[in-house]
Amino acid sequence: MRILENVISDRGSKYAVSGGPCTCEDEAKAFIKELCRKKKFAKATHHSWALLTADAPLKNDDGEAGAGMVIVRMLEREGLRDHIIVVTRWYGGKHLGGDRFRHVQDAVRLYLDDLGRS
Template structure:
């Protein structure tokens, strides 16, 4: 079974001042290198008068990781930003940390701390999603079974996507894929094998 992963829901931004230099950290969900590069280009355009627009991005494919110091001394900016993303376990994200120089040099250690902090601030204000392999199931049954079945659904942390109360009850639900086998077994026992939930889709979703 595929492993779950952590990403973010939407763009988030925060900033701070370090010895008169202004640092703005912005994080964006991306699924391809093209999306990451487009976001970086957008930020460079927005902050074209900034001293540096440092970036890092990590994709879920497992091998695409890029970063740039954008003119800062080598290893003091891009790598620390990338390091924050990796320590947080985030994928399919891109961070740009913009610096408006305030006139005071920070030194190598100061730059590493400042860019790390800029990236961490952006991560901290973002809504993190724990994306897990999920299964969408559909089933139909008589009204007499509805009470019993609806009683066990919370136990499996299911999300009801659709319900249709016609001649029979039709339910479309989603749960994490690791719970499907146990759910089917309990449903089998509960309904004397009268109800069989069949799989209609498998996807990643923010569900635990």
């Protein structure tokens, strides 16, 4: 499990991005459960995630409508399969509007850069 913490901060909201090998929805749920064993992550507002499997893309917005699809599109562009990417957000009290999609994209890009994929 690779975790990049405090990658983005905007109007009180803070973001982290994490990921690792994953091939199915059950493994994705186990990944989120493991991530939430860290007290800080257990208190997060959203854990939006996606992964590309051999069968189909899987995603979960976790209340951050549209965030999972943003991650799916970036995984498809990279051709990164069987690898989950989770963007975690701690809500800061102010709505970010469309900026939240940019933050999800930026967080995924930072993760992919850290993997050496860009």
